[in-house]
Amino acid sequence: MLNIVMIALQYILLFIICFFIYKIMKAVYKDLHQAAYSSDTAGKKAALIIIDSYDENIISNKINFTTSVSIGRGSENDIVLTDNYVSHHHATINAFKNQYQLEDLHSRNCTYVNDEAVNKIFLQNGDIVKIGNTSFRFER
Amino acid sequence: MGHLKKNVLLMPSYMLIIGTLIAYLQKKTAVVTSDIIFIVAASFLFFLIPWGIKKYNKNIDEYILSLVIFLCSMSLIMLLRLKVSLFKPQMEWIGLGLVLMLLTIVFSAQLLKLLEYPYLLGLASILIIFLVVVFGTEIGGNRNWIIMGPFQVQPSEYAKLLVLGFLTAYLQENKNLLNLPNRKWGFLYLPPLRFLAPLIMIWSMALLMFVYQRDLGSALLFFGMAVMMTYVATSNKSYMFLAAVFFILSGFASYMAFGHVRVRFDIWLNPWADPMGKAYQIVQSLFALGYGGLFGAGYWHGFPDMIPAVQTDFIFSAIGEEFGLLGVLSVITAYLLIFFRAMKISFSCSDEKYKLLSFGLSATMLLQAFIILAGVTKLLPLTGITLPFISYGGSSMTASFITIGLLLAIGAKEKNRA
Numbered sequence A: 001m002l003n004i005v006m007i008a009l010q011y012i013l014l015f016i017i018c019f020f021i022y023k024i025m026k027a028v029y030k031d032l033h034q035a036a037y038s039s040d041t042a043g044k045k046a047a048l049i050i051i052d053s054y055d056e057n058i059i060s061n062k063i064n065f066t067t068s069v070s071i072g073r074g075s076e077n078d079i080v081l082t083d084n085y086v087s088h089h090h091a092t093i094n095a096f097k098n099q100y101q102l103e104d105l106h107s108r109n110c111t112y113v114n115d116e117a118v119n120k121i122f123l124q125n126g127d128i129v130k131i132g133n134t135s136f137r138f139e140r
Numbered sequence B: 001m002g003h004l005k006k007n008v009l010l011m012p013s014y015m016l017i018i019g020t021l022i023a024y025l026q027k028k029t030a031v032v033t034s035d036i037i038f039i040v041a042a043s044f045l046f047f048l049i050p051w052g053i054k055k056y057n058k059n060i061d062e063y064i065l066s067l068v069i070f071l072c073s074m075s076l077i078m079l080l081r082l083k084v085s086l087f088k089p090q091m092e093w094i095g096l097g098l099v100l101m102l103l104t105i106v107f108s109a110q111l112l113k114l115l116e117y118p119y120l121l122g123l124a125s126i127l128i129i130f131l132v133v134v135f136g137t138e139i140g141g142n143r144n145w146i147i148m149g150p151f152q153v154q155p156s157e158y159a160k161l162l163v164l165g166f167l168t169a170y171l172q173e174n175k176n177l178l179n180l181p182n183r184k185w186g187f188l189y190l191p192p193l194r195f196l197a198p199l200i201m202i203w204s205m206a207l208l209m210f211v212y213q214r215d216l217g218s219a220l221l222f223f224g225m226a227v228m229m230t231y232v233a234t235s236n237k238s239y240m241f242l243a244a245v246f247f248i249l250s251g252f253a254s255y256m257a258f259g260h261v262r263v264r265f266d267i268w269l270n271p272w273a274d275p276m277g278k279a280y281q282i283v284q285s286l287f288a289l290g291y292g293g294l295f296g297a298g299y300w301h302g303f304p305d306m307i308p309a310v311q312t313d314f315i316f317s318a319i320g321e322e323f324g325l326l327g328v329l330s331v332i333t334a335y336l337l338i339f340f341r342a343m344k345i346s347f348s349c350s351d352e353k354y355k356l357l358s359f360g361l362s363a364t365m366l367l368q369a370f371i372i373l374a375g376v377t378k379l380l381p382l383t384g385i386t387l388p389f390i391s392y393g394g395s396s397m398t399a400s401f402i403t404i405g406l407l408l409a410i411g412a413k414e415k416n417r418a
Helices: A002-037 B011-026 B033-056 B062-082 B084-106 B108-116 B118-135 B156-173 B193-212 B216-234 B237-257 B259-269 B280-292 B315-348 B352-376 B394-417
Strands: A046-052 A062-065 A068-072 A091-096 A099-104 A111-113 A116-118 A120-123 A128-131 A134-139 B137-139 B142-148 B151-153 B183-185 B188-190
Touching (some): A002 B315, A046 A091, B033 B084, B062 B315, B118 B156, B118 B193, B156 B193, B216 B352, B280 B352
Antiparallel strands (some): A068 A091, A091 A099, B142 B151
């Protein structure tokens, strides 16, 4: 009888040790997960600043956005660039979780981030996005 | 109250109570009434401290604190099993450590001001280690103890904190100078020697004194600490290369020069040459870990008493024997999670000094745990240092609690600002 109690107690002790660590890990993971996926829009503010363009009038314009912005030659885009090197629907920037993702929409002349042609990329603060003859600085 | 529920915080207390119950059933004389009062007090304290601190300041990282409490209760139940006479002193040290941790959190602003005076911190650490060289007493083969009346203090544990403070302050102030690559030897980019000199001076003096005291574990820890901090501050790989070269050279030199280094190295390479003599400790440790298996022999059902110094350096082997792979993984995960949370604090710091300091504190704790775990599992040659929060020892316990106090204070400060 005593032996059974002992064995049970020993397994309970081991179980408590493992269970405690498991619970803590889960809590830490939840904490991290919550921080990454928190949907508060307070932290979501981004801007594109035009630093170089075919049209001198729009240089140093600042375009603020929170969720998404589309760039192209067509008039239905948020940012319209009437430049022959820009495709009709050239690129979009979308808020994705806590980051901003730039997606090239198979444009003829590509989208360049920091002088590299990209397809899909998460933008960092200070990245230079080049579309046609126009350069933007991404800020958030 | 975050993601941690109250019943999770209660678990370390349950561990203590079940441990005592098993001890009582196994050997009725093992637990006397005064011990039971201590255990009840401890289990209340272990629940109340994280809960109370969280109530007092909600910015304090609850995960680090509850993991530390878990490691402490692991230490207590292991000591209850290994050497019951050390149980009460360890409990007192944990109590003192908790008080010191609270004081560190309360007076953190004043303590962190000390970072403005790097040379003061550096000289103080040298002085402390020098005192050991002069007044030190040899206990257990290491000449790194100072006996002050009833207390035996191991000052290197505190010198560690001071050296960390010095490295933080010095590296942060001179980061740009150290990154100036105006000397180029081959593929190495190094700044002029005069910028590196204070760093090398203080650090090598500390290292030499440890080698003189035969305290190789602390020497290795200080070395790793300085390399990590320098690399993190400057992100210059040349320092890493130099450190590796220096490490190989000095390792070779000390193998040639010191008999005890040669013995340690040889028993690491082949413990079976002399399993009953010089390699007895490491061989017994390996047997203990092997006997543990996946689920362990069961608390109080192994034979960890066979290992010499099991309550300090080799306590991990006892855990491995009695709780098996699962218990060992839990302990390692606890250290990793503490490091992870501390890195999160470090990333959130806006002040570069605090960033470096919190990285240094947590990385040093992880490195210390790694060195001793690698030693007892024969991954690296054995160098005797304590396992933070689990090994028996007052200096190690209080110094680790001060470390955690600083980490929590920095974390609370940054969260408060955000």
